[in-house]
Amino acid sequence: MQAVRVAELLTVGEFARLTHLTVKALRHYHDVGVLEPAWIDPSTSYRYYTAEQVEPAQLVRRLREVRMPVDGVRRVVSAADPAARDAMIAAHLDVLRQELTATAAAVGSLRALLTGSSAGELTFRQAGEEQCLMIDGDVDQDSLTPWCAMAYPLLYEVAGRWGLTPAGPAGALYAFEWFQAGGPVTAFLPVAAPPDGERVARPDGGGVRWGVLPAQALAVAVHAGPCRDLDQTYGVLGRQVLERGVGASGPVRELYLVTSADTDDPARLRTEVCWPVTPSSLSL
Template sequence: MTETVDVDEELLSIGAFAARSRLSAKALRLYDRLGLLAPARVDADTGYRYYRADQVERARLVALLRQLDMPLARIAEVVDAGDGAAQARRLDAYWAGVEARHASRRTLAGYLRGRLSGRSLEMYGKFTVETVDVPEQVVITESRHILADELPAWIGASLGRLEEGARACGGVTGSPFVVYHSEVSVESDGPAEACVPVADAAAARAWAAERGRARGTTVRVEPAMRLARTRIAKAQVAHPQILAAFEAVEEWMRERGLTYAGPCREIYFADWDAAGPEDLVCDVAFPVTVAEAEPGVTAG
């Protein structure tokens, strides 16, 4: 929206303003359309844009933020935040996310180097793989299509909601787990299914019916199965370290000719908040055909 200006106020043409603000006329037109930097006046007859001299600082701020590869929507949040301190806080929040993503990519690049050179197990530790039998369970669940960057927060929140709901279903009777019905990555969104075993099937069905379809909540019977699994420490649950654990189990299965009998899963058997980085907290597991399973050995 074009601003109201005093008719006696000196205005700069778009060319003069572009030169002073170090932005191109093309960029200024784009930022006008996006509401980032509206001209002070637009000539009704010619369509020429005019800017006030005191808009230069905002224009330069936009230009500098663009050099950080900040998305235009985030730039709008910064420049409209109010005073300089509020703008700085918005910038800090954005940059913290950039650094976190960069650190994650650096770790992934290191993992990939180890994987391509055949050293991933050496880099991320040896994994003891074994088979275990799991009885039939009634589980209450939440399912969601989700990308990898949202996954850790969603796992914690969804399992928390389900454990709270389990109080109305006779209580929790086993370790919470997450089933990956399809790959979850930066490009593939699963779905993933958070599951909590409960004692009372009838109460679980009533609980799920009361919640309706909120958050993809369901109740189902998880059949008895045999799992090929490896136990990992809290520090190894982070991406991409956990990928090495999944690969170790799959390699162990390939060596023994075992058949996949269902989607892979993560089983959280320990108190996550109380655990230290080296404490075992999670099973990385694949259901396997019962007739072919063998005793556990060390992979890698």
């Protein structure tokens, strides 16, 4: 390289001062192919950079500060198309936002656990038989949220298409075994059903079927807040049922009194947890 060009180059120390990247970091980014020096003196192995490399180096530092993997940083820095580069950065920022949202929810959940349960007072009631539209699924805990996001809009859509009026809040049935390893779940929507002849004649709608929610004695507690904290209400309710020795067979019911379709405030969400109990417990 000509002497005049060498004089225009920045030493690694000068470049470090301009970019706030340490000499050690610059050596690492060179080794992994993220930020190559403009020239390496073959006799001394000293590395030199150009002023035009300052901005890419500053970008590298910021991408690493937001935890972009080295492979991703390499792709961003080497992208010839600015639009493609910006799209890769935007995709990583979206991942970060999702992680921050999940972390904030986990922090809120932990605080709620430390400050006490969000379960309401335990009550007993006799639920009557109800005609419902139902959807059955074989669902584990990890896939429950997307399954519900499919099931409940479909229940309301089919009810509207068939001219059926919802007669109560939507809910779900969970067998006790579901909490161990997942399995059958039934989403339901109580409706004011038409006469039997009309009902039989109506076609199926995307897996939606007619069903009957049987009469059942229930111990009930209202959970305030997001469903991710339902375990607190289950713990309070189930413990009291077990301590009183009034538990009965049959699935647990959840009734979604206030959902995310009704409010943007997670603190206003309300879910009724209904534990099957013996009829004699209604007199307690």
